[in-house]
Amino acid sequence: MKRAVAAILAILIFIVLGLAFAKIPFGNVNLEDYHYYNPIQDKQTSDSVPAHYLKEGKNETGSTNIVTAVVVDYRGFDTLGEVTVLFLASTGVGSVMYIFEKEKRRKVRRANAVVETASKLLFGFIILFGAYIFVHGHLTPGGGFPGGAVIASSFLLLYLAYPKFHAEHKSLNVAESLAGLTFVGVGLIGLLVASYFLYNFLPFGLPTYLFSAGVIPIIYVAVGVKVGSELTGIVDAMMGVRE
Amino acid sequence: MEIWSAFGIFVLVPLIGALLSYLARKYAVYLGLIFALVPAIALYPFYGKEMSTVVNIGVKLNLAFDVTTWFFMLMLDTVALASMLFATSYVRKGEGGFSTLMLLGLAGANGVLMARDFLxxxxxxxxxxxxxxxxxxxxxxxxxxxxxxxxVLSAYLLIMGIGIYYYYTGSFLYSAASGIPLSGWAWILLFLILGFAVKMAVFPLHVWAPYAYRSEQPFVAFLSGGLSKLGTFGIFMAMYSIAGVAILQGFGTFRSISLFGYPFAVLGAFTAFIGTILAIFQDDLRKLLAYSSIGQLGYVMVGLGLGTPLAVGGALFHAFNHAFFKAILFLGAGAVIYRTGKYRISELGGLGYRMPFTFLFVLFAIFALAGIPITSGFISKWMLYEAAIEKKFVLIAPLMLIASVGAFLYCFRILYGVFLGQLDKEHENVKEAPAPMLAAMALLMLPLLIFAIFPGWILKWINEILTGANIGTLKYDTYAYYSSIGGADMLVFWITFMLLFMISMYLFTRKRKVTKVVDQYDNYLAGETPPYVQLHAAHNFYKPLRDTWAPLLRYSVDRAYEKFVKFFIEGFEEIKKMYTENPQDYAAxxxxxxxxxxxxxxxxx
Amino acid sequence: MIHPVLLIAIPLFFAFLLPLISLWSKKSLPYVTTAVMGLNTIIAILVFLEAMKAPIFDIIGGFQPPLGIVLMVGPLGGFLAMIINTAALIISIYSMEMKKEPLLKYYMLTLLLLMGTNGMVLTGDIFNLFVFLEVTSIASYGLASYNKDLKGFEGALKYVILGSIGSTFVLIGIALIYSQLRTLNMLDIARRLGEMDPYTKIVAFASLFLGFGVEAEMFPLNTWVPETYDGAPHPVTAMFSSMSAKSGIFALARVIFTIFAFANYLWFVVIMGLLTVFFGEIVAYVQKDIKRMLAYSSIGQMGMIIMGLGIGTTIAVEGAFFQMFSHAMGKALLFIAAGYMIYAAQTEKMSEMKGIGRNPLIGIPLLIGILSIMGMPPFIGFYGKFYILMGGFSQGYYAIIALFLAASIVEIAYYARFIKIVFQPSTKNYPAPRSTVYVPLILFAIIIVLFGVYPQPVFEVLKHVAAFLAGGA
Incomplete structure (x- = not known):
């Protein structure tokens, strides 16, 4: 009985939402039809928001990658929030998984020699790759989140290969904190300099070069470090290993 | 500025007193007395003053002072003063709560009287x-x-009334009442009257009173004597001051009585009847007085419902008397309980020999309650009877008369069971109540005697209230009031009474020389003297009467309420099942x- | 010019800083947290004073809305932010009672909860609202399971399930709006709502209404409340009722008034509010555990606020905002008192708590709190209730108000029962409360009495309700 009701309910909700999404135009065919309204200056423009991003993005942020421009600069505050969400997740997991006494170590079979050696070798390269992804976030597809995830995956590899391995928790925490402080600090400096929180106060430089787009690379490095250490921390907490 | 002094004296001073007496717990009772004294005394210069103001604390408090306010304050503040005086020796020393809360209640009551908008x-x-x-x-x-x-039920009924009023007028002000259709008035008045009637303990809403009146006696004196009058005030104000006679008459009339008021008058008569019947069978002194209070306020309700000048005047006068005599009775009961620690009538007896002054005061209060003419209780009751008889109401008048007879029965039960008869052995050493208690009762005594001789004085104030509300005027002079079917002339009464009193006094004193006072035992036991015999029989008082009434006494409003509540609580348990504690259901x-x-x-x- | 963004940035900054501080001194964590909340309260007051003059638009990143994100702080938003921060400050004093490890995580989570709730109240961008909703709810999940016992996990799990369904619906609603209007700014959306396809608009509205309804404890989305409140640590319960519930309801008000201005729908909101009150109060009556009773009562109070919002006249919405204030203060007080009682009586059963309130340090604030929640003048609970009811009458909702009052009598009944147990004489000896318990209680009680006796400042703020209803900040 309950199952039938649940199924009917689910089907109904799918139909309803499907009908709603069917009314949505996809692609940027009629992008020019929307004229956004600026509530502060109380004026209507002849532009739509996405069109503005595409047209002016490079000039206004200095970032070659428009996705990054939107994520880190136009809507940097949301990104700060998302970083916080991740931070919260890791804190929450840390709090829930907190173990009062050292649990008895389970006996885990060691991985074989191939895995151990290969993971040692690969470890550095994966980290390098992750770092590349977030350092070049404003130039190429990618950015802090994928970069951080890649870095965390290198630690995951070590966890899998060496059952007794555990990342040093203290330094993870410190890295996490410093990265987070950098992000908020950049925002606060912007507030001091230009009275806009998260203001892009550094010179934009030349687009397509590594040192361009003002504070975006700094933020992306911070995000990368932060995401990397947080995900590692989550993995660590799940493993039940404590300092 | 003057209204500020009124607001300050009658509301702020008690509030400050409440705060102070909480902080200085050691002297709480005395502080309470002082702060109750201030408004009670300051009341007199305010007689006849009319003023109004708006106090803005964020919401606008519209306050005014007129003769109606003054009249009701006279009862409330005096009763509060007496209660606080009584409490100085009743309440344990060093307890802050009592005076704090009494003063808060007093401030609230004075505020209700001064309010001129519903908020x-x-x-x-x-x-x-x-x-x-x-x-x-x-x-x-x-x-x-x-x-x-x-x-809270009373408050929410008021809210319903206030809300409907607000719907029609968009304002909380009393004076904004215009353009409300008759159907709107019907709902507004119904809810307001029912809301205030809870405070007056009118028939189906009375069940709280017998239980609440078991608490500390000085407070109960204030609750029954003082605070219940706010119900009277509220109904008077809602019917005659806010709505007005014209609107009440607009509902149609029955022998020139508004069809809207008539049902409430009948309800009041029923309340008087039922309260009295139930009071007769109570063994708990406090409960007896509580039911008696319900019954007496039923009379007031009759007067307010009928709405002729005579009826409303009688109602106000009776409310005034009730404030004083019921306060005395509760305080007297308090004194007895204070000295003996007992409150069952069957366990007491003969205390009149040990507590003569208390006995005297209670006796006078009982005269007033029963409507015996040497106190002002007689005049107010007589006015109400006449108001009912004048219009030939064959339902209301007999009910009231039966209730009056019933009042004699329970009054006698108090007199005999507590003060007369044989003194219990363990009460041999009971002392007279302490001086503050006696002083409090004596204070409340005065108006009952004064207005029995000079009813014109109080009728003057009542007349001012009645003319102010456009109800009509009373015919009265200093010693009497007159109605189309008679009235009561106290001058004639007092002269006759005094003559008869003198004669009987003379006969009594002459006879005294030949009478011999015999011991109680000699009377009952034919001269034999065993060490101790319980002669006092206050158990199962009025058993024959109880047997007669038994079929009716089976029905109890209390039990009906309990059943009602039980039914709902079972329903609540069912509703609780909605919270299944299963997250899948919740997601669904x-x-x-x-x-x-x-x-x-x-x-x- | 004070920047509202500081209210979000400062707790976040210190949340990131706490791990570093804990390396240096673990004992200073509670004091640092309290100090941060104090700082936040001061800033909130300044922001509020500024917002009273004119709504503040704090542009983030220097991009004009709707290109960038903007914080939109009207007088009411500022008022609510001030309430939330004040409540957080006072509760953080009680948080010092917390002894269970890992304390570092606890204080980080509380700071982030504060940040999330502040963000929900202050933001003027609908996606940003979602982000802060996520921050708030994830911090709440972490805090709800903080006790790490079965009850805590069960409550938190239910909260996670319902909360994430709610968040998903919010996201769907936002996606629908964005895909049709290509904008995320609330005022921009409100202005151009007519361009939306009606069906999509309704689905978007229903999704947002549902999503924020979960956080605002609306019937029947509030099923997580009792267990989560019951399982969470005591200070956290106080925070839930005075912080996250308030931000949820404010987000709901934003959706109803600022974004959609859907006047036709309001009577349905009233009915939902009434049902919330009804179920909350009725189920609270049959509860035997103190925290569950208070949790259901909290649902009832939130239902009253929803009703006030739904009635939608100026006076009713004034009442609703007043009620948010009084509920934040009163319920926090009661939950803190309940925390002490559970600690002192060693049980959650109300019947075992005889005479616990006879200590005046607990009893008097408790009584004030209960009377305020009951809606007795001269405490702050009165004005909200009265104004909501009068607003209902002015719209002619007689029957609904009558039913509401009936439910309210049930509320009085169980609180009176509770008072009776707590104040009846008993021979049991209870440990005396520490200053970390009675100081917050007394602070809340002072606020309740002060603004109850002189509500002028609050009404001064509520004058701006009319502008809020007209779709302003």
Missing amino acids: TLYIFWEMMSWSAYILVLRSSGEYARRYMLFA YLGIAFLIFLLVGWWLL
Whole structure:
């Protein structure tokens, strides 16, 4: 009985939402039809928001990658929030998984020699790759989140290969904190300099070069470090290993 | 500026007193007395003054002072003063709560009297309600909840009335009442009257009173004598000051009585009847007085419902008398309980020999209650009877008369069971009540005697109230009032009474020389003297009467309420099952809710 | 010019800083947290004073809305932010009672909860609202399971399930709006709502209504409340009722008034509010555990606020905002008192708590709190209730108000029962409360009495309700 009701309910909700999404135009065919309204200056423009991003993005942020421009600069505050969400997740997991006494170590079979050696070798390269992804976030597809995830995956590899391995928790925490402080600090400096929180106060430089787009690379490095250490921390907490 | 002094004296001073007496717990009772004394004395210069103001604390409190306010304040503040005086020797020393809450209640009550808009009325009304609730809670915790529920019921009935008023006028001001259709008035008045009637303990809403009146006696004296008069005030104000006679007459008339008021008059008569019948069979002194209070306020309700000048005048006068004599009775009971620690009538007896002054005061209060002419209780009751007889109401008048006879019965029960008869052995050493208690009762005694001789004085004030509300005028002079079917001339009465009194006094003193006072035992036991015999038989008092009434006494409003509540609580248990504690169900609720929101939204689009 | 963004940035900054501080001194964590909340309260007051003059638009990143994100702080938003921060400050004093490890995580989570709730109240961008909703709810999940016992996990799990369904619906709603209007700014959306396809608009509205309804404890989305409140640590319960519930309801008000201005729908909101009150109060009556009773009572109070919002006249919405204030203060007080009682009586059963309130340090604030929640003048609970009811009458909702009052009598009944138990004489000896318990209680009680006796400042703020209803900040 309950199952039938649940199924009917689910089907109904799918139909309803499907009908709603069917009314949505996809692609940027009629992008020019929307004229956004600026509530502060109380004026209507002849532009739509996405069109503005595409047209002016490079000039206004200095970032070659428009996705990054939107994520880190136009809507940097949301990104700060998302970083916080991740931070919260890791804190929450840390709090829930907190173990009062050292649990008895389970006996885990060691991985074989191939895995151990290969993971040692690969470890550095994966980290390098992750770092590349977030350092070049404003130039190429990618950015802090994928970069951080890649870095965390290198630690995951070590966890899998060496059952007794555990990342040093203290330094993870410190890295996490410093990265987070950098992000908020950049925002606060912007507030001091230009009275806009998260203001892009550094010179934009030349687009397509590594040192361009003002504070975006700094933020992306911070995000990368932060995401990397947080995900590692989550993995660590799940493993039940404590300092 | 003057109104500020009035607001300050009658509301702020008690509030400050409440705060101070909480902080200085050691001297709380004395502080309470002082701060109750200030408004009670300051009242006299304010007679006849009319003023109004708006106090803005964020919401606008419209306050005014006129003769109606003054008249009701006279009762309330005097009773409060007497209660506080009584409490100085009744309440344990060093306890802050009592005076704090009494003063809060007093401030609330004075605020209700001065309010000229519903918001202010409601604020002070609730303040008075909850401080009384905590006072009930202090001593009879079991039943405090019952009091609170009815207090809140009263408040919510008021809210319904106020809200409908607000719907039509868009304002809380009393004076804004215009353009309300008759059907609107019917609902407004119904809710307001029922709301205030809870405070007056009118028939189906009376069940809180017998329980609440078991708490500390000085407070109960104030609750029954003082605070219940706010119900009277509220009904008077709602019917005659806000709505007015014209609107009441607009509902149609029955022998020139408004058809709207008539049912309430009948309800009042029933209340008088039922309260009296129930009072007769109570063994608990406090409960007896409580039912008697219900019955007496039924009379007041009759007067307010009938709405002729004579009836309303009688109602106000009776409310005034009731404030004083019921306060004396409760304080007297308090004195007895204070000295003996007992409150069952069957366990007491013969205390008149040990507590003569208390006996005297209670005796006079009982005269007033029963309507015996040497006190002003007679005049007010007579006015109410006449008001009913004048219009030939064959339902109301007989009910009132039967209730009056019943009042004699329970009055006698108090007199005999507590003060007369044989003194219990363990009460041999009972002393007279302490001086402050006696002083409090004596203070309350005065108006009952004064207005029995000079009813014209109080009728003058009542007449001012009546003319102010456009009800009509009373015919009266200093010693008498007159009505189309007679009236009462106290001058004639007093002269006759004094003559008869002299004659009987003379006969009595002459006879005294030849009478011999015999011991109680000699009377009953034919001269034999065993060490101790219990002669006092107050158990099963009025058993024959009880047997006669038994079929009717089976029905109890209390039990009906209990059944009602039980029914609902069982329902609540069923509803609780909705919270199954299973997250899958909860998720399904979310889905269903989404679809419903959507459907409704679609439909409304 | 004070920047509202500081209210979000400062707790976040210190949340990131706490791990570093804990390396240096673990004992200073509670004091640092309290100090941060104090700082936040001061800033909130300044922001509020500024917003009273004119709504503040704090542009983030220097991009004009709707290109960038903007914080939109009207007088009411500022008022609510001030309430939330004040409540957080006072509760953080009680948080010092917390002894269970890992304390570092606890204080980080509380700071982030504050940040999330502040963000929900202050933001003027609908996606940003979602982000802060996520921050708030994830911090709540972490805090709800903080006790790490079965009850805590069960409550938190239910909260996670319902909360994430709610968040998903919010996201769907936002996606629908964005895909049709290509904008995320609330005022921009409100202005151009007519361009939306009606069906999509309704689905979006229903989704947002549902999503924020979960956080605002609306019937029947509030099923997580009792267990989560019951399982969470005591200070956290106080935070839930005075912080996250308030931000949820404010987000709901934003959706109803600022974004959609859907006047036709309002009567349905009233009915939902009434049902919330009804179920909350009725189920609270049959509860035997103190925290569950208070949790259901909290649902009832939130239902009253929803009703006030739904009635939608100026006076009713004034009442609703007043009620948010009084509920934040009163319920936090009661939950803190309940925390002490559970600690002192060693049980959650109300019947075992005889005479616990006879200590005046607990009893008097408790009584004030209960009377305020009951809606007795002269405490702050009165004005909200009265104004909501009068607003209902002015719209002619007689029957609904009558039913509401009936439910309210049930509320009085169970609180009176509770008072009776707590104040009846008993021979049991209870440990005396520490200053970390009675100081917050007394602070809340002072606020309740002060603004109850002189509500002028609050009404001064509520004058701006009319502008809020007209779709302003």
